[in-house]
Structures are given as structure tokens and as C-alpha cells.
Amino acid sequence: MIWLQSMTMGNHNIKLMEPSFGPWQPVKDRSRQIAVLMSGGVDSSVTAYLLRERGWDVLGVTMKIPVSCGTNVRGCCGADAAFVCNELNIPHYFVDVTKDFNELIIERFRRSYAKGETPNPCVD
Helix, strand or coil: CCCCCEEEECCEEEEECCCCECCCCCCCCHHHEEEEECCCCHHHHHHHHHHHHCCCEEEEEEEECCCCCCCCCCCCCHHHHHHHHHHHCCCEEEEECHHHHHHHHHHHHHHHHHCCCCCCCCCC
């Protein structure tokens, strides 16, 4: 059972993809549920671990974006994030944000660069 199949942020509708490790069964006390954006790096991995150790019902989430680091499936960090979530015994989902990422980041960057500006997606 997928507890959350989609969500809306502003004008953007985001769809969760199939889990890479087991379905997430929501607990009765939703105040103890938390989603951690997982890159597979140290910061997100330790955060997920510490939250789980403190009794939180943790869900690992990785954004699928068009920048893939040479892979054709889920990007360069997805496999690491899925591995960490599996090791921590927490479910892991990929969120497909490809369309919105292209529109909000890539195209905005391209337009700014074409105007001779120095785009900074982290600030713009």
C-alpha cells in the first residue's frame, strides 16, 4: 500500500513513484511520521538514522531529476539513498520532479544565461 501517491506544492503536482524498498504503512500517531529527503550522502543518512533511533516513523524520499550523472534510471544519488534506506530498514520512494525541475531550474537557467547573466539556481 502506498500511503501517499501524490502531493501538491504551489502550482506543481508531484507524483511518488513505486517504492524501491517496501511500502510505507502509516502509523496511528501521525505526529511521529516524518519524510527525510535522501541523497545517500552522510547528512541525510545520519539524519534518517537519528530520527529512526528516536522513535520516528521515517520515510526516505529521493527526487528524480533529469540530471543523471550518466545513469538512465534514477540519477546518481538514488542508488545510494535506496541502499541506505534498506540498511536502516526504512521505506524509500523516488519522487518524479523531472518536468518541474526542467521548467523551474533548467529553463530559468538557460534563459538567464542567454541574456548574458550569471544564473545561480540556488538563489534565483
